[in-house]
Amino acid sequence: MADPFEVLNKSQKAAVKLAMESLRTMRDTAVTGVTAPDELLRQVTELAGALTGLAGVTAQPLQDFIVRQRELAESISALAEAQEQLAGLAADMAEKHAATVTALEKMTAPFFALAGTEPTPPTRRKPTA
Template sequence: MADAPLNPIDLLLKSQQAALKLTSDVLRTVRDTAVTGITQPDELAQQVGDLAGAVAGLATGITGLAGATAQPLQDFIVRQRELADTVHTLAEAQAELAGVVASLAERHAEAVAALERLTAPVFAVVGTDPTPPRTRAAKQSAAARSKNRTD
């Protein structure tokens, strides 16, 4: 059965624990080496070799820690780039939709103007006043039409 990939946080914690263990091992070995150098000089060579191995192990632990933190950061950056591309695509689609809606609004305004031209004689005969528009754009359009009629 294949093992599930480790959570990046768990991997980071394990790497930190390994690095701390190696650091404490190195410090203990340095202390022991100093004591042994005084009491047993022949043992000193053996402990210096062990110390070099512990330092190499510490370097490996630090490399593992760097790898454990670098990959999740790289994944995060890739996902942010994908999100930026998705938002850009959405913005393009919204721009296209805005163009379609603007065109629809123009056509609707033309249809309303044609309807007003058709019904104006009927309303004039009946004697009703036009209902004033409620929106700012409609008020501006009505003002422009009434100005054009007086010119």
């Protein structure tokens, strides 16, 4: 897939080139209007064609750029949904693991009490919700 900024850059260069040609044609038209009115009509027709070409050269790449941006937004949205699901799975696993640790603590507490040991404090703090 082409880089959208590259496509936009190329279309802008083409638009500038067409705009310069149009300005040159307009200048020549002003001179011709005084000296040859029939030629003026032909040049005005050519100018109209050049302006239509300018719009076409600029519009399609810009439209393609916008479509690619929409596709990117949809991809980012899909990624966010996947991350949300993954976060839910991780939270579920953390709850189950905490329940397992609580059960192990209850099962081993009498043994540690008989042995006269103190519980080892956790090395990390509880995460805040």
